[in-house]
Amino acid sequence: MASFFIRTYGCQMNERDSEALACLLEARGHTPAASEETADILLFNTCSVRDQAERKVVGKVGLLKRLKQKRPDLVLGIIGCMAQNHGRALLDELPHVDLVVGTDCLPQIPDLVEECLNGTHGLVATDTSAELPVGLGGHRAGQRSAFVSVMRGCNQFCSYCIVPYTRGREKSRPVAEIVAEIERLAASGTREVCLLGQNITAYGIAETRREGTRDPEKSPFADLLRAVHDIPGLERIRFTSPHVKFMNDAFIEAITSLPKVCKSFHVPLQSGSDRILDMMRRGYTAAEYLDRIQRIRERLDDVAFSTDIIVGFPTETPEDFAATRDVMATVGYDMAYIFRYSVRTGTKAADTLADEVPEEVKMERNQLLLDDLDRRVAVANRRYVGRAVEVLVEGPSKRNAERWTGRSDTNKVVLFPPAPGLAPGDLVTVRIERTTSHSLFGEIVPS
Ligand code: 5AD
Numbered sequence: 001m002a003s004f005f006i007r008t009y010g011c012q013m014n015e016r017d018s019e020a021l022a023c024l025l026e027a028r029g030h031t032p033a034a035s036e037e038t039a040d041i042l043l044f045n046t047c048s049v050r051d052q053a054e055r056k057v058v059g060k061v062g063l064l065k066r067l068k069q070k071r072p073d074l075v076l077g078i079i080g081c082m083a084q085n086h087g088r089a090l091l092d093e094l095p096h097v098d099l100v101v102g103t104d105c106l107p108q109i110p111d112l113v114e115e116c117l118n119g120t121h122g123l124v125a126t127d128t129s130a131e132l133p134v135g136l137g138g139h140r141a142g143q144r145s146a147f148v149s150v151m152r153g154c155n156q157f158c159s160y161c162i163v164p165y166t167r168g169r170e171k172s173r174p175v176a177e178i179v180a181e182i183e184r185l186a187a188s189g190t191r192e193v194c195l196l197g198q199n200i201t202a203y204g205i206a207e208t209r210r211e212g213t214r215d216p217e218k219s220p221f222a223d224l225l226r227a228v229h230d231i232p233g234l235e236r237i238r239f240t241s242p243h244v245k246f247m248n249d250a251f252i253e254a255i256t257s258l259p260k261v262c263k264s265f266h267v268p269l270q271s272g273s274d275r276i277l278d279m280m281r282r283g284y285t286a287a288e289y290l291d292r293i294q295r296i297r298e299r300l301d302d303v304a305f306s307t308d309i310i311v312g313f314p315t316e317t318p319e320d321f322a323a324t325r326d327v328m329a330t331v332g333y334d335m336a337y338i339f340r341y342s343v344r345t346g347t348k349a350a351d352t353l354a355d356e357v358p359e360e361v362k363m364e365r366n367q368l369l370l371d372d373l374d375r376r377v378a379v380a381n382r383r384y385v386g387r388a389v390e391v392l393v394e395g396p397s398k399r400n401a402e403r404w405t406g407r408s409d410t411n412k413v414v415l416f417p418p419a420p421g422l423a424p425g426d427l428v429t430v431r432i433e434r435t436t437s438h439s440l441f442g443e444i445v446p447s
Pocket residue numbers: 049050160161162268270308309310339340341342343344
């Protein structure tokens with residue numbers, strides 16, 4: 001038996017895959033290594049979404065050549081999106097790597113690793129399948145908040161995005177299987193789940209299309225939320241990421257009316273310019289985006305939105321950028337991930353558009369949006385002062401152990417002195433006394 005270490009890059013989907021893979025390896029008798037340096041099996045679960053993420057892994061794995069020379073028995077693997085994206089070419093670039101395994105082949109890893117432990121070198125598995133990979137249901141024990149993957153892949157083909165190529169077509173898990181998984185989690189103490197899918201609002205749609213039962217007024221994801229909502233012991237439901245094009249009334253009705261669904265929604269905007277949105281093939285205009293936000297907002301007293309933005313998409317002018325700033329100001333996001341456009345070989349944008357916005361301009365636009373956001377969030381967080389918020393307790397704060405930390409329904413980090421007997425996973429009410437752009441500070445209100 002060997003010890004293993006999985007280093008994860010990229011999105012929550014990858015984190016979730018790494019967790020499930022760790023369970024598969026443990027089921028074979030392998031044990032988690034204390035550190036990367038001491039592991040017998042070292043796997044890099046990788047991301048292809050931007051060039052920077054890929055370069056980081058190539059640099060890191062390149063540096064491990066010396067270690068591999070010293071310890072030839074070490075099993076070194078690149079798995080996930082980069083493996084799917086580049087396949088065997090990774091072995092040409094990094095010949096000391098033992099195995100390359102793509103996103104649909106993760107369940108094969110325990111077998112492949114065993115072959116490598118027996119001396120095989122240079123294995124590549126990147127077959128894609130129309131079926132969902134089985135065996136990726138395992139969870140770490142004792143989590144208060146757990147990720148649950150409900151679908152894989154993406155059919156949208158936004159012009160900049162590599163995901164449809166690395167994770168393939170949309171495939172959704174059956175409701176009963178997801179509910180059973182969350183029931184098991186809830187029975188073992190999980191209070192919050194975050195449902196994951198690259199385009200989660202397309203949950204079940206490819207399947208209904210195939211069956212000929214697709215109805216654009218319906219939302220299979222809303223039905224899933226209702227089923228998950230009924231699970232006893234579960235307190236909170238989050239999900240990521242929805243796509244505005246699929247946010248119909250049935251979806252909005254479910255997310256605004258189900259009390260366990262947290263009122264904090266990540267809704268990728270990408271750009272506020274209709275011209276750029278069209279070139280990105282997003283399938284909505286800024287006005288349509290704002291309309292959905294407005295419809296959610298008018299049904300709720302308090303709601304937080306976050307988003308993804310790409311700056312410097314080919315041909316983005318100062319006017320396009322100003323339109324993005326305007327939409328961001330109108331929505332008033334509580335958080336945003338801002339990315340500089342990165343050319344991904346094989347995508348429509350890479351094939352047809354030059355990466356013409358200079359890097360300095362991308363950086364400048366990136367910084368402007370971050371500054372806007374920081375300023376606005378600092379002001380917006382003041383709305384919480386004097387209010388009582390419900391907090392799911394995580395545990396002692398890493399920075400200052402005298403304080404405990406948790407999250408509000410709207411996903412704000414809340415810090416407070418612990419009460420006697422307080423345990424992670426408890427739901428407490430905290431009265432907020434002061435705020436910064438990052439956190440809310442307060443005291444527990446005795447119940
Ligand atoms: N360049 C920059 N950002 C990208 N994203 C996806 N593809 C690219 C790209 N080529 C961003 C999008 C997406 C997030 C996960 O990553 O904003 O929502």
